[in-house]
Amino acid sequence: MIVVFGSINMDIVMQMDRLPRPGETLLASGVLYNPGGKGANQAIAAQRAGASVKLFGQVGRDQFGPASLEILKQSGVDLDGVQIADDTTGCASIWVDAGGENSIALGQGANLKASADQIPDDVLGPDTLVVMQMEVPTAENWALVRRAKAGGARIALNVAPAAMVPHDVLTSLDYLIVNEVEGAMVAEEVDIRTDTPTQIPRALAGRYDLTCIMTLGGAGLLCFGPEGGLSVPAMPIAPVDTTSAGDSFVGGFAAAIDAGYALEDALRRASAGAGVCCTRAGAQMAQPSAEDIEKALENLPPTQRLT
Numbered sequence: 001m002i003v004v005f006g007s008i009n010m011d012i013v014m015q016m017d018r019l020p021r022p023g024e025t026l027l028a029s030g031v032l033y034n035p036g037g038k039g040a041n042q043a044i045a046a047q048r049a050g051a052s053v054k055l056f057g058q059v060g061r062d063q064f065g066p067a068s069l070e071i072l073k074q075s076g077v078d079l080d081g082v083q084i085a086d087d088t089t090g091c092a093s094i095w096v097d098a099g100g101e102n103s104i105a106l107g108q109g110a111n112l113k114a115s116a117d118q119i120p121d122d123v124l125g126p127d128t129l130v131v132m133q134m135e136v137p138t139a140e141n142w143a144l145v146r147r148a149k150a151g152g153a154r155i156a157l158n159v160a161p162a163a164m165v166p167h168d169v170l171t172s173l174d175y176l177i178v179n180e181v182e183g184a185m186v187a188e189e190v191d192i193r194t195d196t197p198t199q200i201p202r203a204l205a206g207r208y209d210l211t212c213i214m215t216l217g218g219a220g221l222l223c224f225g226p227e228g229g230l231s232v233p234a235m236p237i238a239p240v241d242t243t244s245a246g247d248s249f250v251g252g253f254a255a256a257i258d259a260g261y262a263l264e265d266a267l268r269r270a271s272a273g274a275g276v277c278c279t280r281a282g283a284q285m286a287q288p289s290a291e292d293i294e295k296a297l298e299n300l301p302p303t304q305r306l307t
């Protein structure tokens with residue numbers, strides 16, 4: 001079982017030919033209202049990839065609260081752990097250009113009320129993989145890490161958006177998932193110095209005895225851990241919308257690990273799923289099914305083992 005603790009938002013997506021410069025107003029060619037939030041996106045990605053998922057978070061007492069949960073409900077994500085706060089639902093304004101690149105501004109709203117206390121101890125056992133991101137209060141994340149570790153659960157932290165992660169939290173993680181910017185911030189805070197960003201996952205994995213995955217966009221990913229190093233390529237695609245690629249990767253990876261796949265296979269499934277996600281517009285509706293992932297794997301180039 002997968003427990004996701006994280007954000008739940010409504011995404012307002014503006015589609016345009018290019019992203020505006022500071023002070024510039026552009027007319028969008030289209031506007032979409034899509035349920036989102038990294039917690040919700042990763043939960044639905046894992047559920048569609050074949051896992052059983054419980055989501056814990058907060059929505060507000062506004063029109064976006066029920067709407068932000070609709071696709072999750074339809075997809076079968078367990079929402080009993082989602083509470084309603086006296087606040088607005090989290091909301092993201094997303095600009096997407098013709099090439100699929102995006103800029104995002106996020107109002108956290110009810111996500112700031114999310115609490116580790118929402119999650120009961122009886123779901124934090126050895127059969128659970130806990131998945132977290134950085135769009136809820138970090139103190140609540142760290143409290144959950146410590147409880148999950150004590151209960152024997154496996155823990156995956158996606159440091160998105162970029163933020164500092166305490167030393168004692170890093171020692172408790174099984175999986176640390178970052179991009180280049182996020183990895184550099186984590187490394188700097190714990191005084192890890194490297195010549196290039198791509199050396200960071202090896203350094204973090206070695207110091208903290210965890211598996212560190214660094215996603216590199218179109219260049220694929222690097223992974224270092226107890227089993228050695230891997231370089232997994234990205235899907236060869238023409239992207240439509242990269243907004244939720246990272247969430248698709250994390251959710252797909254969590255689902256594969258929860259299902260018992262070996263690390264290399266889990267990484268490849270996650271990479272393939274993220275590639276499929278990039279060929280579709282939106283966040284949650286773009287998440288691939290297990291069948292989509294299986295089909296996409298046929299087109300994923302080989303993995304390279306690193307020493």
